[in-house]
Amino acid sequence: MPVVEREKTHDDELDVLNHLLSKREKLQNNPELILKEIDDYNSKTGKLITIGPGKGKFLKREIKSLKPTNVFEFGTYIGYSSILIAIELVKLDNSQIEDFKIYTFEFDPIFYNISSKIVKLAGLEHIIELNYGKVSNIIEGVVDNNKISQIDFLFVDHWKYHYLPDLRIVESLGLISQNSVIFADNILRPGVPDYLEYIRQSPEWKQKHNLSVPNENSERLIGRYGLIYETTIEKAANNKGDIDGVAITKCIDNLN
Numbered sequence: 001m002p003v004v005e006r007e008k009t010h011d012d013e014l015d016v017l018n019h020l021l022s023k024r025e026k027l028q029n030n031p032e033l034i035l036k037e038i039d040d041y042n043s044k045t046g047k048l049i050t051i052g053p054g055k056g057k058f059l060k061r062e063i064k065s066l067k068p069t070n071v072f073e074f075g076t077y078i079g080y081s082s083i084l085i086a087i088e089l090v091k092l093d094n095s096q097i098e099d100f101k102i103y104t105f106e107f108d109p110i111f112y113n114i115s116s117k118i119v120k121l122a123g124l125e126h127i128i129e130l131n132y133g134k135v136s137n138i139i140e141g142v143v144d145n146n147k148i149s150q151i152d153f154l155f156v157d158h159w160k161y162h163y164l165p166d167l168r169i170v171e172s173l174g175l176i177s178q179n180s181v182i183f184a185d186n187i188l189r190p191g192v193p194d195y196l197e198y199i200r201q202s203p204e205w206k207q208k209h210n211l212s213v214p215n216e217n218s219e220r221l222i223g224r225y226g227l228i229y230e231t232t233i234e235k236a237a238n239n240k241g242d243i244d245g246v247a248i249t250k251c252i253d254n255l256n
């Protein structure tokens, strides 16, 4: 049974957008300050479902050490983590790399709109490409349009019952290869047991699984059993102060 996410309204996110726009002069082209404003706002309400500073520090650390050319993000929401990743990418000496980019995906029209405005306020539209639609419906188009053959860093942070189906899609599209890193949020709260089991299992188990369990998000793209992963879990507080975990998974071999 898929985990059912709570029905989300947009009141808090519209509120935070208005709050940021009311400080437009101070915040324009200042992504660090925008994240701080969002964190401060959230420390009062605890209502926003951004990755937040606690778990965000692992995201920063991984970007710093991997130095990815491209980053894919499933679940833009209000653009908080896209901005956090973009700040780290800009800090890297990527001057020799012409177009490092974050391709982020959001299927909720209001969140898509809010994130577009916040990314624009941050002055990061040239680095963050916002894609509107359900990951499984639009990813092939995004990959083709941008001539992408491999994902360097994938941040999985959309609804939890899409984690495994969409991982199977990117595997089948040949986008995960040796040294790709997949960073998944909310591993303990609410938890994503099917995803965790999959990334930890043997090629034999995955082959059987992929042939016998249909992919809910694609009839055709069922996953690749020969990708070998190594995963570490890091724990930190979420925005409510509860301990959650992120799974950092490196593809260490490709037997396909």
Ligand SMILES: C[S@@+](CC[C@H](N)C(=O)[O-])C[C@H]1O[C@@H](n2cnc3c(N)ncnc32)[C@H](O)[C@@H]1O
Binding pocket: 049, 050, 051, 052, 074, 075, 076, 077, 078, 079, 080, 081, 082, 105, 106, 107, 108, 111, 133, 134, 135, 136, 157, 158, 159, 162
């Ligand atoms: C937890 S929030 C993302 C938080 C964001 N990464 C951050 O840390 O600031 C999850 C978002 O994923 C979006 N979403 C869920 N399933 C999706 C899907 N299949 N395709 C695109 N967006 C999706 C939701 O609308 C929501 O805005």
